[in-house]
Amino acid sequence: xxxxxxxxxxxxxxxxxxxxxxxxxxxxxxxxxxxxxxxxxxxxxxxxxxxxxxxxxxxxxxxxxxxxxxxxxxxxxxxxxxxxxxxxxxxxxxxxxxxxxxxxxxxxxxxxxxxxxxxxxxxxxxxxxxxxxxxxxxxxxxxxxxxxxxxxxxxxxxxxxxxxxxxxxxxxxxxxxxxxxxxxxxxxxxxxxxxxxxxxxxxxxxxxxxxxxxxxxxxxxxxxxxxxxxxxxxxxxxxxxxxxxxxxxxxxxxxxxxxxxxxxxxxxx
Amino acid sequence: xxxxxxxxxxxxxxxxxxxxxxxxxxxxxxxxxxxxxxxxxxxxxxxxxxxxxxxxxxxxxxxxxxxxxxxxxxxxxxxxxxxxxxxxxxxxxxxxxxxxxxxxxxxxxxxxxxxxxxxxxxxxxxxxxxxxxxxxxxxxxxxxxxxxxxxxxxxxxxxxxxxxxxxxxxxxxxxxxxxxxxxxxxxxxxxxxxxxxxxxxxxxxxxxxxxxxxxxxxxxxxxxxxxxxxxxxxxxxxxxxxxxxxxxxxxxxxxxxxxx
Numbered sequence: 338x339x340x341x342x343x344x345x346x347x348x349x350x351x352x353x354x355x356x357x358x359x360x361x362x363x364x365x366x367x368x369x370x371x372x373x374x375x376x377x378x379x380x381x382x383x384x385x386x387x388x389x390x391x392x393x394x395x396x397x398x399x400x401x402x403x404x405x406x407x408x409x410x411x412x413x414x415x416x417x418x419x420x421x422x423x424x425x426x427x428x429x430x431x432x433x434x435x436x437x438x439x440x441x442x443x444x445x446x447x448x449x450x451x452x453x454x455x456x457x458x459x460x461x462x463x464x465x466x467x468x469x470x471x472x473x474x475x476x477x478x479x480x481x482x483x484x485x486x487x488x489x490x491x492x493x494x495x496x497x498x499x500x501x502x503x504x505x506x507x508x509x510x511x512x513x514x515x516x517x518x519x520x521x522x523x524x525x526x527x528x529x530x531x532x533x534x535x536x537x538x539x540x541x542x543x544x545x546x547x548x549x550x551x552x553x554x555x556x557x558x559x560x561x562x563x564x565x566x567x568x569x570x571x572x573x574x575x576x577x578x579x580x581x582x583x584x585x586x587x588x589x590x591x592x593x594x595x596x597x598x599x600x601x602x603x604x605x606x
Numbered sequence: 607x608x609x610x611x612x613x614x615x616x617x618x619x620x621x622x623x624x625x626x627x628x629x630x631x632x633x634x635x636x637x638x639x640x641x642x643x644x645x646x647x648x649x650x651x652x653x654x655x656x657x658x659x660x661x662x663x664x665x666x667x668x669x670x671x672x673x674x675x676x677x678x679x680x681x682x683x684x685x686x687x688x689x690x691x692x693x694x695x696x697x698x699x700x701x702x703x704x705x706x707x708x709x710x711x712x713x714x715x716x717x718x719x720x721x722x723x724x725x726x727x728x729x730x731x732x733x734x735x736x737x738x739x740x741x742x743x744x745x746x747x748x749x750x751x752x753x754x755x756x757x758x759x760x761x762x763x764x765x766x767x768x769x770x771x772x773x774x775x776x777x778x779x780x781x782x783x784x785x786x787x788x789x790x791x792x793x794x795x796x797x798x799x800x801x802x803x804x805x806x807x808x809x810x811x812x813x814x815x816x817x818x819x820x821x822x823x824x825x826x827x828x829x830x831x832x833x834x835x836x837x838x839x840x841x842x843x844x845x846x847x848x849x850x851x852x853x854x855x856x857x858x859x860x861x862x863x864x865x866x
Contacts, residue, residue, distance in 0.1 A: 487768055
């Protein structure tokens, strides 16, 4: 039986889909058989970031409605044989998701894959609820700023009380924080919350810290998840996070401001 | 754009909505504020800042305009918004005097259900009292008395997260963890938070003024005991982040650090 991991946040624009795409590639690169599912019905993005948007024939809602089989709807990644994408529907709205329908898809995927990664939409409504309902583990993506932290707190609360695990009285959903858009310079200047601040407020351990970096945007635009860019800080930080999610101990990187060169110090940055 | 200029800037629509009526019986400003605040604290999601219509027909003693103005402020402080007065013989002139509209109630609702209950006597909340009565009764009489079964506290692991509401009815509440900003924990008895209290904590929600709040790290948005509340935009320096006890001192919220 595979494990279900949800990537969620509450707030929008913090990097859920970027994270889902990178984690999916990261797990695949480590040899895991993985399916990544876009729950953002009506606003599909994951296929774009994964670079498979031209190959979407059937989607999640088609599977739920029985228009096609799960196998037909899964899109195999061109880079990794063991990675498949289930795209969200662009045309339907989120009411197309039913609890029984989603449950069936998730359970079928668990039978075939080591990891089922659910990319949650923003908010705490239907799509987001179903994305986290079946989770065994959660990666809560949070930006180091107060509103993102507050929304994540809300999502963690909902997960601990309304997930399937909570309803069936099983062990709680295992929670991890992933800090994105982290800027050590700004933390040092006191403009941004630190890793420690966020951990203290949310009471959850950080599994990875992704530094703010221009490569993230260019990677998203070209359909190549940033984790595959080995030269970028963000890519390396995602690789570390994947290792930690797989239970390895990897020291945190990119938490300190970059040392400035002589000229930079002289003339400012 | 041209068309927009000629479109009316507003639309007058007819709508029906139901409002709660706050029917005053005993006109005692202090008592009313406390009781209303307690009532609101019991169901904050439903009642906090709810619009209500004030009914004064049964108010004893009948208030004057000045007292009604005071009551409006007290009601707002307690968490309800008076939006109008009931247009009866007493309400109509008063509404005019205090500058609020007077509304005619539709078909008469059955007996004043929403009126705040008269002051209740706090029942055996202190374990010490219960113990003494139990001892006395065993010695003095052989009539079998029902054993006063202590009500166990509601024990929850933290953290209580933003948006969650916890209410321990008729007992103490113990949270072994933090209470996040945006979360609300309430109990008819005491509230214990073994962690950081960043949200709201309400003790003595049913009116027990002896109830207290304890927390390991003080950073709340609001604390309330028996309807007396205090809002903290930021915690005072000397107690911020400290382990403290919050109690009612002559009707005012007081906070003091717990000695190590």
